Amino acid sequence: MDEEPNVAELQAVTWTGDALRLIDQTVLPARLEHLEVRDVDVLVDAIRRLVVRGAPALGVTGAYGVAVAMLQAEREGWDRAALEAAVDRIRTARPTAVNLAGGVDRVRPLIGDGLAAVTAEAGRVLREDVAANRAMGAHGADWIARRVSRRPLRVLTHCNTGSLATAGWGTALGVIRELHARGLLEMVYADETRPLLQGSRLTAWELAHDGIPHRVLADGAAASTILRGLVDVAVIGADRIAANGDTANKIGSVGVALACADAGIPFVVAAPWSTIDPGTATGEDIPIELRDGREVLAWEGARTAPAGSEGFNPAFDVTPARLISALVTETGVLEPARGRVPVPGGA
Numbered sequence: 001m002d003e004e005p006n007v008a009e010l011q012a013v014t015w016t017g018d019a020l021r022l023i024d025q026t027v028l029p030a031r032l033e034h035l036e037v038r039d040v041d042v043l044v045d046a047i048r049r050l051v052v053r054g055a056p057a058l059g060v061t062g063a064y065g066v067a068v069a070m071l072q073a074e075r076e077g078w079d080r081a082a083l084e085a086a087v088d089r090i091r092t093a094r095p096t097a098v099n100l101a102g103g104v105d106r107v108r109p110l111i112g113d114g115l116a117a118v119t120a121e122a123g124r125v126l127r128e129d130v131a132a133n134r135a136m137g138a139h140g141a142d143w144i145a146r147r148v149s150r151r152p153l154r155v156l157t158h159c160n161t162g163s164l165a166t167a168g169w170g171t172a173l174g175v176i177r178e179l180h181a182r183g184l185l186e187m188v189y190a191d192e193t194r195p196l197l198q199g200s201r202l203t204a205w206e207l208a209h210d211g212i213p214h215r216v217l218a219d220g221a222a223a224s225t226i227l228r229g230l231v232d233v234a235v236i237g238a239d240r241i242a243a244n245g246d247t248a249n250k251i252g253s254v255g256v257a258l259a260c261a262d263a264g265i266p267f268v269v270a271a272p273w274s275t276i277d278p279g280t281a282t283g284e285d286i287p288i289e290l291r292d293g294r295e296v297l298a299w300e301g302a303r304t305a306p307a308g309s310e311g312f313n314p315a316f317d318v319t320p321a322r323l324i325s326a327l328v329t330e331t332g333v334l335e336p337a338r339g340r341v342p343v344p345g346g347a
């Protein structure tokens with residue numbers, strides 16, 4: 001890695017004019033490399049392998065993915081039906097983050113207006129997300145500063161919700177960046193987030209580049225670290241939020257929420273409205289991605305479990321609204337645990 005990147009401004013997803021340029025998150029933090037995508041099969045594979053990942057980043061990817069499909073259709077002489085089928089494959093490449101489908105659906109109606117219309121709308125999706133993250137950071141820091149009296153603050157987070165998971169700045173990590181900028185932050189406890197280690201590989205990389213003090217902990221250490229009083233607030237992201245406030249996020253999130261409830265500290269979710277799905281009534285209706293069990297049984301090709309063992313690898317879990325102290329959005333803060341949910345009267 002040559003130049004030191006400005007990680008807070010890093011763009012996991014950019015459009016080159018004729019290709020999607022993705023940071024390859026599977027090789028971070030060892031190497032900062034990019035993948036230029038001009039083919040739908042390559043894009044679907046990149047989404048499934050988490051080359052690009054994180055709900056808002058997937059939303060931008062889905063939007064520009066329509067442009068990738070349009071250019072390939074032109075090159076390869078696809079008819080409209082073949083183009084729509086390719087767009088559907090992008091839309092369904094991963095099931096849980098509602099943003100992926102949302103990004104595709106945002107630009108799909110513009111296919112008939114041509115590539116420029118599609119890429120212009122996709123650009124708005126990207127810029128709106130950056131603006132949303134900045135606003136979320138401020139709303140979240142304001143809420144936490146009002147609700148938590150200890151200074152400075154010790155914050156626990158799970159998975160990666162920074163520039164790498166969004167169009168820039170981050171959701172939960174955007175709140176953490178804002179707390180740091182205000183001089184309110186003592187320490188960030190970053191769950192390693194097995195099995196793909198988004199916390200130890202990606203969040204730690206972002207925090208280190210920002211000069212934010214942090215410690216990486218085993219996922220299994222989160223609950224006792226919270227119960228021992230070493231954490232003042234937990235802030236995490238989301239992949240899909242149901243109408244009643246139930247929230248799907250990276251596997252291990254609900255354990256953090258349960259520990260926070262028992263310890264009497266706030267459990268905060270930071271997510272843009274593009275992650276809220278009014279069409280999903282409750283957490284029971286959120287599709288949970290079941291990934292290849294082998295991800296749990298090995299790391300970088302080195303088997304860690306016995307040959308005969310099977311893996312069980314749900315990628316997300318659902319935290320019930322009753323455990324969520326604050327849902328921080330770009331327009332302000334809801335309090336699901338107090339009944340203030342995205343769709344009042346929702347299921």
Ligand SMILES: CSC[C@H]1O[C@H](OP(=O)(O)O)[C@H](O)[C@@H]1O
Nearest residue numbers: 053054055159161165237249250
């Ligand atoms: C800012 S949303 C990030 C969200 O997405 C992650 O999932 P994955 O790494 O599998 O894409 C995780 O749930 C994060 O909280």
